[in-house]
Amino acid sequence: MDSKKIQMPREVHIGPNVLDEVGEICKDLRLFDEALVVSGFHTFDVAGQQTVDALESSDFGVDVVKVKDASVESVEKVREKIANASVVLGVGGGKIIDVAKLASTYEHSYFISVPTTASHDGIASPMASIKNDKGSISKNANSPMAVVADTGIINTSPFRLIASGCADIVSNYTAIKDWRLAYRLRNEKFSESAAALSEMTAKLIINSSDSIKEGLEESARIVVKSLFSSGMAISIAGSSRPASGSEHLFSHALDRIAKKPALHGEQCGVGTIMMMHLHGGDWRAIQSILKTIGAPTNASELGLDDDEIIDALTIAHTLRPERYTILGDNGLTRDAAIKLARKTEVI
Ligand SMILES: NC(=O)C1=CN([C@@H]2O[C@H](COP(=O)(O)OP(=O)(O)OC[C@H]3O[C@@H](n4cnc5c(N)ncnc54)[C@H](OP(=O)(O)O)[C@@H]3O)[C@@H](O)[C@H]2O)C=CC1
Numbered sequence: 515m516d517s518k519k520i521q522m523p524r525e526v527h528i529g530p531n532v533l534d535e536v537g538e539i540c541k542d543l544r545l546f547d548e549a550l551v552v553s554g555f556h557t558f559d560v561a562g563q564q565t566v567d568a569l570e571s572s573d574f575g576v577d578v579v580k581v582k583d584a585s586v587e588s589v590e591k592v593r594e595k596i597a598n599a600s601v602v603l604g605v606g607g608g609k610i611i612d613v614a615k616l617a618s619t620y621e622h623s624y625f626i627s628v629p630t631t632a633s634h635d636g637i638a639s640p641m642a643s644i645k646n647d648k649g650s651i652s653k654n655a656n657s658p659m660a661v662v663a664d665t666g667i668i669n670t671s672p673f674r675l676i677a678s679g680c681a682d683i684v685s686n687y688t689a690i691k692d693w694r695l696a697y698r699l700r701n702e703k704f705s706e707s708a709a710a711l712s713e714m715t716a717k718l719i720i721n722s723s724d725s726i727k728e729g730l731e732e733s734a735r736i737v738v739k740s741l742f743s744s745g746m747a748i749s750i751a752g753s754s755r756p757a758s759g760s761e762h763l764f765s766h767a768l769d770r771i772a773k774k775p776a777l778h779g780e781q782c783g784v785g786t787i788m789m790m791h792l793h794g795g796d797w798r799a800i801q802s803i804l805k806t807i808g809a810p811t812n813a814s815e816l817g818l819d820d821d822e823i824i825d826a827l828t829i830a831h832t833l834r835p836e837r838y839t840i841l842g843d844n845g846l847t848r849d850a851a852i853k854l855a856r857k858t859e860v861i
């Protein structure tokens with residue numbers, strides 16, 4: 515029996531105004547002296563400055579670095595700033611959290627995740643999705659020491675981001691179907707507990723879809739908890755398998771070829787509709803859930819043209835050849851891609 519390391523956050527603070535306590539949270543975790551705040555060019559104003567103020571009021575020396583994308587260059591830029599920081603705080607969306615997470619891992623510094631919205635399930639996961647010229651690569655990283663999810667801030671984030679986070683969770687359905695297929699056909703390592711947690715998380719979002727509404731503080735709380743659970747499934751599996759299958763390959767393909775990609779979760783949601791059909795599942799149920807949540811269900815709602823959808827479908831299987839999915843080793847022919855996208859009303 516080979517040994518396994520499962521990393522999870524030590525603390526999760528969730529609720530309105532918890533961000534003001536971040537300095538004391540760090541001190542309770544025995545983190546002192548210097549801190550580095552990593553944020554985005556929008557999210558620094560949303561929560562970055564507030565994080566700096568809270569840390570300084572707890573006697574931390576604070577440095578700030580802003581990044582605009584989840585690129586290798588951004589990770590290196592943050593690494594150079596970590597220096598003597600005892601802790602790195604990622605304050606922003608998925609890109610920011612991934613860059614801060616990976617840079618702190620490389621520099622052996624502690625990491626605290628401060629999501630400013632509920633748009634993806636990387637909030638607490640031990641993975642970071644970094645982009646290079648070939649697309650997205652999921653890299654192992656350290657789980658955050660703590661997650662500080664201020665639902666007052668998250669709830670006032672653009673609802674489009676929260677709907678995108680819900681769609682990222684709904685995508686767990688096809689991710690798990692792909693994982694089971696790989697287990698059966700390729701004897702890939704499979705974790706029933708990670709799969710059960712991932713599917714349960716998607717079911718929770720589906721059962722709550724009527725109560726996930728713009729402006730409801732409870733909505734933010736439900737989605738944050740689901741994203742956290744999905745991140746835990748990734749921790750248990752030791753890879754993004756429980757939350758990333760053929761639908762994510764489709765999204766990463768769009769990131770590579772689309773003139774203006776949509777949000778990660780939005781693209782994954784539309785991918786889930788199509789991949790559910792390939793799996794012989796109820797794609798209309800997925801389409802209906804996404805409509806209820808207010809997430810896109812077709813090319814035009816993604817702001818993409820039909821050819822971008824078709825092109826992404828035909829190259830999706832090449833993005834991560836080691837990850838077996840319903841797309842198989844050879845993927846979809848162009849005709850099959852057109853037929854699939856039309857049948858599921860995506861184009
Ligand atoms: N590591 C993991 O396990 C996972 C990683 N991911 C990754 O996460 C990324 C997707 O994250 P996502 O959040 O959708 O995209 P982004 O991080 O690109 O955020 C989208 C936009 O929303 C802005 N924003 C964030 N919070 C607020 C707020 N409260 N108010 C106003 N604007 C806000 C960001 O601002 P700003 O410009 O300041 O950044 C950015 O412009 C992808 O790279 C994906 O691969 C997804 C799932 C899992």
Ligand SMILES: O=C(CO)COP(=O)(O)O
Pocket residue numbers: 634635636641642643650651652682754757758762763
């Ligand atoms: O987006 C993710 C899970 O929702 C992470 O997946 P990837 O490993 O495909 O980047």
Ligand SMILES: [Zn+2]
Pocket residue numbers: 634635682757758762778779782
């Ligand atoms: Zn995702």
